[in-house]
Amino acid sequence: MRHLLDTKTLAREDALRILDVAEDMRDTQSREVKKLPTLRGKTVVNLFFEDSTRTRISFEAAAKRLSADVINFSAKGSSVSKGESLQDTAQTLQAMGADAVVIRHGASGAPHTLATSGWISAGVLNAGDGTHEHPTQALLDAFTIRRRLFADDSRGRDLTGVRVTIVGDVLHSRVARSNVWLLTTLGARVTLVAPPTLVPQDVSAWPVQVTYDLDEAISAGPDAIMMLRIQLERMNAAYFPTEREYSRRWGLDAGRMAALPDGSIVLHPGPMNRGLEISADAADSPRSTVLEQVANGVSVRMAALYLLLAGERDTSNAEEEAR
Amino acid sequence: MRHLLDTKTLAREDALRILDVAEDMRDTQSREVKKLPTLRGKTVVNLFFEDSTRTRISFEAAAKRLSADVINFSAKGSSVSKGESLQDTAQTLQAMGADAVVIRHGASGAPHTLATSGWISAGVLNAGDGTHEHPTQALLDAFTIRRRLFADDSRGRDLTGVRVTIVGDVLHSRVARSNVWLLTTLGARVTLVAPPTLVPQDVSAWPVQVTYDLDEAISAGPDAIMMLRIQLERMNAAYFPTEREYSRRWGLDAGRMAALPDGSIVLHPGPMNRGLEISADAADSPRSTVLEQVANGVSVRMAALYLLLAGERDTSNAEEEAR
Amino acid sequence: MRHLLDTKTLAREDALRILDVAEDMRDTQSREVKKLPTLRGKTVVNLFFEDSTRTRISFEAAAKRLSADVINFSAKGSSVSKGESLQDTAQTLQAMGADAVVIRHGASGAPHTLATSGWISAGVLNAGDGTHEHPTQALLDAFTIRRRLFADDSRGRDLTGVRVTIVGDVLHSRVARSNVWLLTTLGARVTLVAPPTLVPQDVSAWPVQVTYDLDEAISAGPDAIMMLRIQLERMNAAYFPTEREYSRRWGLDAGRMAALPDGSIVLHPGPMNRGLEISADAADSPRSTVLEQVANGVSVRMAALYLLLAGERDTSNAEEEAR
Structure with a gap:
């Protein structure tokens, strides 16, 4: 290389x-x-x-x-x-x-x-x-997913069959882009969840499924869910109404944590906005891989x-x- | 530890x-x-x-x-x-x-x-x-006092019987607080000298003597005198009248240097305001330990x-x- | 030393x-x-x-x-x-x-x-x-000139007989000053070229020749020409009319490059204002020593x-x- x-x-x-x-x-x-x-x-x-x-x-x-x-x-x-x-x-x-x-x-x-x-x-x-792009972020995310899901014998393995859901401001996120490409290359299937205003226009050309409904995506039973950071400086009427509204519709809270499948994990690239895109409960849960990341x-x-x-x-x- | x-x-x-x-x-x-x-x-x-x-x-x-x-x-x-x-x-x-x-x-x-x-x-x-607090500052001050006063055989010794006078803006000083506790633990006796406006309200609970009069404190014959730095940004009418007034009443100058006992030393945590809390003469005197500190x-x-x-x-x- | x-x-x-x-x-x-x-x-x-x-x-x-x-x-x-x-x-x-x-x-x-x-x-x-002064800049310039002009056997040699032309804002340049002294000490002959407003008042006491005309200096056939950086923050009516005017009269462009002797080299302390004191052609020419410097x-x-x-x-x- x-x-x-x-x-x-x-x-x-x-x-x-x-x-x-x-x-x-x-x-x-x-x-x-x-x-x-x-x-x-x-x-x-x-x-x-x-x-x-x-x-x-x-x-x-x-x-x-x-x-x-x-x-x-x-x-x-x-x-x-x-x-x-x-x-x-x-x-x-x-x-x-x-x-x-x-x-x-x-x-x-x-x-x-x-x-x-x-x-x-x-x-x-x-x-x-x-x-x-932010390729080392995507590589560390893939590394974290592989270690967690396949435990000790992960060397040499790819992510075939793993389902990953990425949630949040996909439009502005290089983290999301790098993850989409790498996860797909490694065999995973990716679903994006975002407010309609934060979905890229060319997303139809990406190898992903897209939905606006986080609960629907969670009910599909992902193996890993990645919450993107909301850039507070972008938070204005043009993209979504209020922080509370964002948190209610696209934030990961205790109720949604409970709805995730057993053994699924929660990723976040950090730094987290606790109480906005992720609740403190979710951030500090044993399923959270934030610090491992x-x-x-x-x-x-x-x-x-x-x-x-x-x-x-x-x-x-x-x-x-x-x- | x-x-x-x-x-x-x-x-x-x-x-x-x-x-x-x-x-x-x-x-x-x-x-x-x-x-x-x-x-x-x-x-x-x-x-x-x-x-x-x-x-x-x-x-x-x-x-x-x-x-x-x-x-x-x-x-x-x-x-x-x-x-x-x-x-x-x-x-x-x-x-x-x-x-x-x-x-x-x-x-x-x-x-x-x-x-x-x-x-x-x-x-x-x-x-x-x-x-x-600023504990490493207090430790380096105690280290400096011990080396200077007990010279070669200082290892293992504490500061029993040593008299230390600390002068200046005690109210805002973490250096003063850390020194008071450490010096007392090591057996030294501490006197604080400050303008009335710069004495902490809870000082009666500290293991120290307090006076507003620097000349009185010097005439008591301290082994070490520590001049605190005046934060110029705090220098306004609320605490003391003018720089000149501060320097006249609570600054260490040639006259006060001469009144200190033989063998006593002068400490300052730096950086010094030469001409304010300490005169250039005092700062550069052989008794000054500023650079050793x-x-x-x-x-x-x-x-x-x-x-x-x-x-x-x-x-x-x-x-x-x-x- | x-x-x-x-x-x-x-x-x-x-x-x-x-x-x-x-x-x-x-x-x-x-x-x-x-x-x-x-x-x-x-x-x-x-x-x-x-x-x-x-x-x-x-x-x-x-x-x-x-x-x-x-x-x-x-x-x-x-x-x-x-x-x-x-x-x-x-x-x-x-x-x-x-x-x-x-x-x-x-x-x-x-x-x-x-x-x-x-x-x-x-x-x-x-x-x-x-x-x-900026002595290490002058030393690296001399080092670069010596290596280029004398190739493999340059150790121990000085710059006797070498002709160096320095062009630009000599008035504000510590690089020019350090070069004038060092080059002269090493036996080189130095010519300064600058707008009249950017020549130091005491230049008559310097061991140099001075001209305002870059083409004249180039026709004299220097072994090395050093283009000084124009500090854009100094660029106002007091020193010279416009960037375009400066570039036309004191910039090194393709025409002037062609007029330089074979084997001569072009130095610049960096960072370059491409298109102002030096054209992109000149900056990237094989004669340019900018990166070697x-x-x-x-x-x-x-x-x-x-x-x-x-x-x-x-x-x-x-x-x-x-x-």
Whole structure:
């Protein structure tokens, strides 16, 4: 793998490889010394044009556990605000010796541009671009679903037959998009539930079922239900009437929790708006995987960094050893 | 020790243990290579809801000298400003594998909530909460007093019989509160000097003497005098008339320096307002311990991190070796 | 070397030593593991009173490749904005055990004050002060010119006979000043080209030729031409009429590129205003060294940190080994 840009074009075998390596990484995190020497001497740059402390520190923790050097580059106060182009910024990081660039950008497609422009040879990891994709989020979600539903023997498995329901502001959500593509690639069946105003116009081209009725979707008996975060800044009359109305119709509360099948799980990408899209009961229920998702996020990002930065070397070593 | 939340409930033996380990840490800082491998593979998160560059970099330097990985989490631009609760933030850091959380928060009691809520298993270090406590500051102050007054044979000693005078804005000072409790626990006798408007209402319940007259306090012959920082943003008519008036009545100047006993020392938590609560002469005098306090702060924080993160392991190793 | 404050007083032999050590550093950057153990246990503080992400991360990458611990101290939100003096800030960093302070400051002379005040014993590196100097930029420029013009056998050489033309806002440019002094020390001949309003008043005391006419300067056949960045915030009627006018008279475009001698090179300190002081063609031409300058910047800063922090120890080791 050279880059990790989206899940739409991610091959099934590459996705499974990331998930399986993430299992190995997860095993190392329960050791006394969690640090691996794998990426010693490598430099990972977090190039964040949008603030996202959670995602940034998850990548930072992942890189440091692999012994890489991490440099945080926030667009605030940088040359970027003086009008420097993405090209010049990228080439500068490349020239300084960055081995991987983790990029978060408000414009959909910026990571793809960075990776395919020829400006840099570093590996590019998309940490969220506009309303486009957030592939490591979808990978950590798939990892979490696989571990929970198939328990100990999940390595190598895909999600064939698993039914996942995604609920909320699908229109603006890169998390929803990345999940739809990855889950479908892995064999799962996806249902979207959203207010009519928050369903994308082109949804008929997506490999999903769509409904506006959360109770109907729950009665269909999903194996996993993923509640999307409502961006409070988008909450205005144009999309839905009031927070209370949203919560009543599309929030996950105790009654809906009780209606979910035994053994089903609840995902949320965080940070949660407790009492809005998810009740405190649901958030803290044993079925909730919110904190496992966060922990798995570090393992999945370690796997992605490893495969982008050490994968080839590792292969060649393995070949040498085989001789 | 599981956490370091305050000095009010810190047992005498735990306080002395921190001070003694800090002596060991201080010895390592004069070596050619100052770095110890002790906390390799551990992750320390600086969770700062209030800006404090000095305290943050002191903890950062301490953690790095022990080979821990450090992740800085500033509340600005984080999910916190999107309304995320302390609970969700804490659980997220826990899930990412934080071994210790150094927290600075504007609300008194936030570190205690974090440590006792059951949300996290990581060690919690209070780096200043509201007007409540700032325990590592008090520990570094006690460490500095002990070293200066008892010179070479200070290990194991407490501060029995030592007289300490604390001067300034006691009302708003978590530094003053943490010092009062710790110094008293260690056997010292504390006198507070403050303008009448800056004395806490409940001071009669504190184990201290109180006076409004700095010259009277100095004539009593303290062994150490600690000048608190005046927060210029609080300087308005409600508390005292003018800077000049404050400086004249409660500032440490050359005349008052001359009136202090031989061998007495001058502390200040920094940053100093030279010419306001302390004159430049006093600040730069050989009796001033301001810079030693800063240096000792790194040693004391190394000791606290060590005892929270490696203490138990160390004990069990020692037991194994003893078998 | 104790400090690196300016190029005006930098001795020829010290400049050449930095350039030669930078060659060694550059060689290590093409290894599989780029990290050297040289500065393990040393602490480098980036003390930035002005934002400059590029320069900060170049120093950060350089220090980390030498295994130093790096602490970033931005003046925003620090005690500095509470009115703390440079003296107290510096002494605090010293007390915390900083071995080197990389300082960027809006006031010309601040690094010199820091180094000569007696406040600290740490090595001081000037990363740009006011309109005064930016010595590591000039060193990386000289390094780039030397490598390009003398190819493989450049170690030990100075720039005798090399003709360098510097074009743009010389008045406000610390980059221009540092280059003038260093290039002259190394034997190069410097020509300045600027709009009349952007020529310093005291330029007659500089060891340079001055012209307002870029085409004339190009027809003289320079070996290297350095285009300065136009600070858009300074672009108002007081200095020159319009961007288009500036670009037409003092910008480097395809026509002027064609008029430059074969083998000549184009430098720019970055970030570039493409289409203003330099056309996209010129910026991306094979003669452009913009990205080499960035890469060389890391090598030169590794060399400077090495010579300041490990130089003496290295010497004494060498002496011991010689016995």
